Amino acid sequence: xxxxxxxxxxxxxxxxxxxxxxxxxxxxxxxxxxxxxxxxxxxxxxxxxxxxxxxxxxxxxxxxxxxxxxxxxxxxxxxxxxxxxxxxxxxxxxxxxxxxxxxxxxxxxxxxxxxxxxxxxxxxxxxxxxxxxxxxxxxxxxxxxxxxxxxxxxxxxxxxxxxxxxxxxxxxxxxxxxxxxxxxxxxxxxxxxxxxxxxxxxxxxxxxxxxxxxxxxxxxxxxxxxxxxxxxxxxxxxxxxxxxxxxxxxxxxxxxxxxxxxxx
Numbered sequence: 001x002x003x004x005x006x007x008x009x010x011x012x013x014x015x016x017x018x019x020x021x022x023x024x025x026x027x028x029x030x031x032x033x034x035x036x037x038x039x040x041x042x043x044x045x046x047x048x049x050x051x052x053x054x055x056x057x058x059x060x061x062x063x064x065x066x067x068x069x070x071x072x073x074x075x076x077x078x079x080x081x082x083x084x085x086x087x088x089x090x091x092x093x094x095x096x097x098x099x100x101x102x103x104x105x106x107x108x109x110x111x112x113x114x115x116x117x118x119x120x121x122x123x124x125x126x127x128x129x130x131x132x133x134x135x136x137x138x139x140x141x142x143x144x145x146x147x148x149x150x151x152x153x154x155x156x157x158x159x160x161x162x163x164x165x166x167x168x169x170x171x172x173x174x175x176x177x178x179x180x181x182x183x184x185x186x187x188x189x190x191x192x193x194x195x196x197x198x199x200x201x202x203x204x205x206x207x208x209x210x211x212x213x214x215x216x217x218x219x220x221x222x223x224x225x226x227x228x229x230x231x232x233x234x235x236x237x238x239x240x241x242x243x244x245x246x247x248x249x250x251x252x253x254x255x256x257x258x259x260x261x262x263x264x
Contacts, residue, residue, distance in 0.1 A: 004033035005055070006040060011048040011198040012191060013041050017113075020056025025064035026087050026109060027073045034088030042095060048198040048205075050094075051190045052117060053101040054110075062108030062132060063087060075109075081140075090116055090141035097197055097209060101190035102177070107165075108132035112141035115150065118209070121190040122168045122177035133163025149216065151175050201238040207231055 005016035015037045017024040026034070041050045054060050063086060067073035075086035083091035087109040100106075100117035106128045114120055114128070122128070130139065139147075139160065148156035151174045159166060171177035181189040197205065207230050215223035 002033055003030040004037050006037050008047065009191070010195070011046060012194045013044075013047045013050045014187070014191065015041065015050055015052050016055050017053070017060050018055040020054075020058065022064055022066075023058045023061035023105065024054040024056070024110070025061045025066075026075065026113075027064040027067040028075055029073070030064075031075055031084070031086065031088035035084050035092075038089040038092070038094065047096070048202055049097045049099065049194040051099050051101055051187065051194050052113065053187045053190065054103060057184075058104030059100070059102045059106040059126070060110030060113055061105055062110045063137070065135065065137075077140075085112075085141040087113055087141040093213070095206065095210070097194070097205070099190045099194050099197075101181075101186035102126050102128065103184070103186045108137065109141050112139060112143045112146070115142055115146040119178040119190075119193065120171075120176065121179045121181050121186050121193065122171055123181050123183050123186045124168045125183050126168050126171075126186075127165045128171055128176060129165045130160050130163045131165075133160070204234050204238050207234050 003017070003019040005018045007014040007016065015034070017026070017030075017034075019025065019030060038050075041047050063075045064073070067075070076084075077086060081091070085091040090109075090112055094116070097119075098117040100114040100120045102114055102120055102122040103126055104123075106114045106122075106126065108129075108131045111128050111130060130143065132139070144156075144160065147159065150156075151159075155174050158164075166174075166176065168177060168180055172180055179189060179193065211223075211227045211230055214226060218226060
């Protein structure tokens with residue numbers, strides 16, 4: 001029986017951590033199932049965006065510490081830091097957008113799974129944090145790498161060194177959360193966000209997303225040249241047709257599909 005479920009609705013996949021009796025804590029077998037789920041998402045050209053969620057009202061409590069003493073069940077450790085990570089896909093780099101739907105707790109390795117996402121929808125009563133600090137378990141699934149890039153150095157060090165809990169309002173304030181949702185609504189809000197992203201011309205979305213991540217590792221001038229080089233062909237492939245739709249009257253005054261005109 002799998003601890004990971006994979007649902008498809010149109011162009012959106014939902015990858016479920018489905019081990020609620022362990023608060024979706026991840027052991028070696030579950031980490032392998034997560035890798036397989038993300039590989040399935042990446043390989044399917046019909047799937048444009050994924051949502052990562054936890055069953056049973058909790059996102060993920062991190063690695064399953066009850067398995068640490070069992071060499072057959074504990075999360076795989078690679079001394080050279082090679083992929084995949086102990087939590088599964090955390091040392092990889094997705095080519096398509098991922099939205100995390102955070103309910104309950106996203107702590108320790110669970111926080112690191114949430115950091116893998118481009119966007120995080122967090123329920124108002126959810127808690128995030130580096131709770132593994134108290135057990136002597138380091139962040140080895142991208143936490144020390146991704147957290148500073150998302151919230152900045154000072155805030156990242158605060159969370160990493162103290163291991164303190166972070167509520168949803170503070171997470172939104174620091175940029176750790178991108179949207180807040182009412183309790184029980186994170187998956188619905190994340191899916192709505194994913195559908196909106198999936199509805200845009202896909203090559204343009206993927207090109208801009210890739211440029212953002214690539215630019216983090218480049219000097220400014222080089223990043224600007226790379227952005228232009230990657231984006232120019234997309235104007236021909238998608239932008240010309242899009243501009244024609246606008247010229248014919250679509251999207252005027254900032255309207256999105258299904259919306260009326262924006263104020264002003």
